Every structure is written in C-alpha cells, then in structure tokens.
Amino acid sequence: xxxxxxxxxxxxxxxxxxxxxxxxxxxxxxxxxxxxxxxxxxxxxxxxxxxxxxxxxxxxxxxxxxxxxxxxxxxxxxxxxxxxxxxxxxxxxxxxxxxxxxxxxxxxxxxxxx
Numbered sequence: 003x004x005x006x007x008x009x010x011x012x013x014x015x016x017x018x019x020x021x022x023x024x025x026x027x028x029x030x031x032x033x034x035x036x037x038x039x040x041x042x043x044x045x046x047x048x049x050x051x052x053x054x055x056x057x058x059x060x061x062x063x064x065x066x067x068x069x070x071x072x073x074x075x076x077x078x079x080x081x082x083x084x085x086x087x088x089x090x091x092x093x094x095x096x097x098x099x100x101x102x103x104x105x106x107x108x109x110x111x112x113x114x115x116x
Contacts, residue, residue, distance in 0.1 A: 014040035018047045026055040033061035042073045
C-alpha cells in the first residue's frame with residue numbers, strides 16, 4: 003500500500019499559508035470553516051500552483067455543481083451519515099487526474115494531504 007504524508011490545517015488561512023510553503027498532490031478542504039465559504043478560498047489558492055494539486059471540497063451544505071467547479075474544485079463530497087472511504091476517494095481523484103494526463107506524476111514519494 004502506498005504511504006501518504008498528511009499535513010493538516012485548522013483554518014482556511016492556515017491552509018493557504020501551507021500551500022505557499024510546500025507542494026501538495028491533493029488538497030481536501032471543508033467548505034465552512036471560519037466563514038461559510040472559507041473552503042472556496044482554499045480551492046482558489048490552489049489555482050495558480052504548479053503543479054496544481056487535485057482539490058476535493060467537503061461539505062454538509064451542498065452547493066450547485068457549476069459553483070464549486072467555477073472556483074476550481076475537482077470533486078465535491080457531501081457529508082452524510084456515511085461517507086465513502088476518504089482514502090479511497092482521494093486515491094480515485096488523484097489517479098483520475100494522472101491517467102487523464104492533466105497532471106504529471108508526483109516528483110516526490112508519497113502524496114500530501116491538507
């Protein structure tokens with residue numbers, strides 16, 4: 003099994019700061035943190051990164067598809083009583099990006115998660 007290096011952030015502001023300090027293959031962010039749309043700020047911060055990480059937006063408050071896609075998220079997961087396995091979902095999202103040729107393979111070992 004592949005190993006993942008996990009990096010956490012307790013707020014959108016902290017997550018955005020970490021994005022400026024380190025490259026990530028995958029970013030998972032909640033929509034509602036210090037403000038109702040703070041997760042959109044994290045997603046927007048990934049847009050100019052090279053390489054750009056796969057971004058997953060997690061929420062209990064669904065938003066229209068065109069809205070989360072316009073901001074730049076690759077996937078939206080809606081919290082329910084039972085969520086799909088997060089590791090499996092993340093792996094599927096990353097594999098989809100690599101096999102579609104949208105991203106080159108990671109240059110470092112493992113993947114990072116914020």
